[in-house]
Amino acid sequence: MDTRTILITGATQGLGRGIALDLAARGHTLLLHGRDRGRLDAVVAEARVLGPVVRGYLADLADLDQVRALAARVRAAEPRLDALVNNAVAGGGAEPLRRELSAQGHELRFAVNHLAPYALVRGLLPLLTASAPARVVNVASIGQEEIDFDDVMLERGYEGLRAYCRSKLAMIMATFELAAALDGTGVTVNTLHPAHLMDTEGVRSYGLTPAVGVEEGVRPTVRLLVDPDLEGTTGRYFDRFTDTRAHDQAYDTGARARLMALTHRLLELPGLP
Incomplete structure (x- = not known):
């Protein structure tokens, strides 16, 4: 596949770093996001040691103003x-019973895992559509919990993993909505449990014990980005390499x-046209 310009959020460690180094080795131009300047x-x-053009973008995605500024930059x-x-x-x-808030006062996991990526896609749509065919890949999770619309921000019975699972389901639901709204634009939107x-x-x-290395999540994520056989595939949820069904609420x-x-x-x- 021809060299592409790819923006990766959360690229300074873990899965994001693994994706970045894999794509660097393939020669793609990389735009790497992080919230810590040193990392x-x-x-x-x-x-850059692997040869491609690489540029860094600093922003804290727990602050929606910084998300908007990142898209503008x-x-x-x-x-x-x-x-x-x-x-x-x-x-x-690390303290799952401590309910944390974003800069705008939203529950932190809902803000970082759902609101920020949706806002970033919306902010970057002019550039994505001008570059079409283009792809958006949302890294979700097999851990999904039904959203209670009477308590979306989990003000009652808070627990961090529950908040995480609800936010990842929200990300999947937004993926499906974006894919439908962008049908025909050349921008595809998919999500996966890596x-x-x-x-x-x-x-x-x-406090969980890791079961697999990061490289196990890199391969299915990079596939959604570069596999020519997936050109045009949109609005799908993958469990690693398998196109499958997400939580019923999605x-x-x-x-x-x-x-x-x-x-x-x-x-x-505003809503999408």
Whole structure:
């Protein structure tokens, strides 16, 4: 496949770093996002050793103003964007009973894992559509829990892993909505569970024992980005390499409409045409 320009969020460690180094070895131009300047500079230097053009973008995705600014900087600086990987994540947390909030006061996992990637896609749509065919890959999880629309931000009975699982289902539901809205634009939107219990900081900090290395999640994620056989595939949820079914609520059109209405209101966005 021809060299592409690919933006990866959360690229400074774990799965994001693994995806970045795999794509660097393939010669793609990389736009690497991180929220820590030292770690971002380190992964940019590491990827550049493999030969491609690599640029770093600093932003904290727990602050929607920084998400919007990130999209604006990329639009202004980059001539094209062939793919976006929404990989940055807030996991279950080292203190899972402590409810954390984003800069705008939203539940942290809902903000980082759902609102931020949706806002980033929307902010980058002019560049993605101008570069079409283009691909968006949302890194979700097999851990999915039904969203309670009477308590979306989990103000009652909070637990970090529950919040994480709800936010990942929200990401999947938004993937399906975006894919339908962007049909015919040349921009595809898919989501996947990359691997079970990878050896990442998030898995370890929650107290879980990693089951597989990060490379197990890199391969199915990179496939969604570069496999020519998937050109045109959109609105799908993959469990690693298998096109499969997500949580039942992801196919409830009424629930998806409620989620998107809430998302657009929180982000102060109009609906897609």
